[in-house]
Amino acid sequence: MSDNTPRLLTVAVTSRALFDLEESHRLFEGEGVEAYSAYQRAHEDDVLTPGIAFSVVRKLLALNIGTPPDTPRVEVILLSRNSADTGLRIFNSIQHHGLDIVRAVFTSGEPTWPYIRPFSADLFLSANPESVRRSLEHGIAAATILPAQAHQQRHEHQxxxxxxxxxxxxxxxxxxxxxxxxxxxxxxxxxxxxxxxxxxxxxxxxxxxxxxxxxxxxxxxxxxxxxxxxxxxxxxxxxxxxxxxxxxxxxxxxxxxxxxxxxxxxxxxxxxxxxxxxxxxxxxxxxxxxxxxxxxxxxxxxxx
Structure with missing residues (x-):
């Protein structure tokens, strides 16, 4: 897929927004990167459950149904502070859930927001308020996403x-x-x-x-x-x-x-x-x- 493929809508989403990574994130904050890395490798075949942005991402990607593979209407980019090694679990989960996400950035702990603009993303969804604030400062539409406490999805295909x-x-x-x-x-x-x-x-x-x-x-x-x-x-x-x-x-x-x-x-x-x-x-x-x-x-x- 070439870099100049025209896109109507591009959304960047972090791995913590796409999947429920709160347990391993608490491990990272409490015990550090070594414990976190060991945990992710040990569980890399365990499928991650959907996170806050999962439903939105799934519906966005469904807008590509009926379009040629090389000219989608929507692209979703994954941004992650994991390393490529520990990020293997994330890609395994993407494949398991059937999400057509092929581009990703793994920064090994460094901020992800600087990569949003090179992808020409129209929107950035993150669980990290500081990344969102920095993105907004650089003219990128961004939001810190928070889960609903009670919500029944009524519009499965819209x-x-x-x-x-x-x-x-x-x-x-x-x-x-x-x-x-x-x-x-x-x-x-x-x-x-x-x-x-x-x-x-x-x-x-x-x-x-x-x-x-x-x-x-x-x-x-x-x-x-x-x-x-x-x-x-x-x-x-x-x-x-x-x-x-x-x-x-x-x-x-x-x-x-x-x-x-x-x-x-x-x-x-x-x-x-x-x-x-x-x-x-x-x-x-x-x-x-x-x-x-x-x-x-x-x-x-x-x-x-």
């Missing part, structure tokens, strides 16, 4: 992704006004600028790539992808959002303007496979129902 608006799809310019000057100042600001498009946030590029991929499929219930905007905004702040998406030429299938209501039950009703939000408060509500990706960006996430 990938459902939900996004927060401000500081995720859009910049945090309006959210800053809300936090610094209050809700009334925010409402006045948005009414005055209703016809002025919002600037893009860290997930604008990923949303655009996802929208481009959606165009391959029918724009109805037969589509294997469905998206939703789930935002704390309400009227009259809705207009600027709608006009911005129209200006960008981007489709979102559903838009929920919740006016500050807890997002979790609405995400459950939508049946999200994953939800991306910058606010830890909203993430805490979301994970009671669905898997969520925290985007540590903008005014809600000051530098630590």
């Amino acid at each position: 990938l459902r992704i939900a996004f927060d608006g401000d500081a995720v799809i859009f910049s945090d310019e309006s959210e800053r006004i809300s936090r610094e000057q209050g809700v009334e100042a925010f409402s006045q600001h948005e009414r005055a600028r209703a016809r002025e498009p919002l600037s893009g946030g860290p997930f604008k590029g990923f949303l655009s790539a996802l929208h481009e991929l959606q165009q391959v499929f029918p724009a109805d219930e037969r589509s294997p992808i469905r998206t939703a905007l789930v935002t704390a905004r309400s009227a009259p702040a809705h207009e600027r959002v709608i006009r911005t998406l129209r200006e960008w030429g981007v489709r979102l299938d559903e838009a929920l303007f919740l006016g500050g209501r807890h997002k979790g039950p609405f995400l459950d009703a939508f049946g999200a496979d994953i939800f991306f939000d910058d606010s830890q408060h909203n993430i805490d509500s979301a994970v009671l129902h669905v898997a969520a990706g925290h985007v540590p960006h903008g005014v809600a996430n000051p530098e630590r």
Whole structure:
């Protein structure tokens, strides 16, 4: 497969996000690399169970069904801080689960995020908050993924992704006004600028790539992808959002303007496979129902 094969969507995922590696990760943190390496070699024929991102990855790769092998619609790249030697268990598990993942980077303990850009990844999913933060600093859409505490998957053959608006799809310019000057100042600001498009946030590029991929499929219930905007905004702040998406030429299938209501039950009703939000408060509500990706960006996430 050549390096210049055109791709509509590329997602990078870490091994800890793809598989449940928490037991061996605790061993690494408690006893060090030697004990960890010995454990992985001893268990390299034991299949790893799915992790937080497994369902999303499986549904993404299913979008390639019916395409020629050399021109897939989606590629998933594996990034791992394992060595190639200890990573053998991960590749064995990928093959066991039938995941079409062929490109990988094993860094033997070094950070993986520097390799995201050379792969031209549209999205990075990781269980490591520091890697996510560094990726965002370098202009890459990234999220720290957290498991749902209770979730029943209802859409086996459709990938459902939900996004927060401000500081995720859009910049945090309006959210800053809300936090610094209050809700009334925010409402006045948005009414005055209703016809002025919002600037893009860290997930604008990923949303655009996802929208481009959606165009391959029918724009109805037969589509294997469905998206939703789930935002704390309400009227009259809705207009600027709608006009911005129209200006960008981007489709979102559903838009929920919740006016500050807890997002979790609405995400459950939508049946999200994953939800991306910058606010830890909203993430805490979301994970009671669905898997969520925290985007540590903008005014809600000051530098630590």
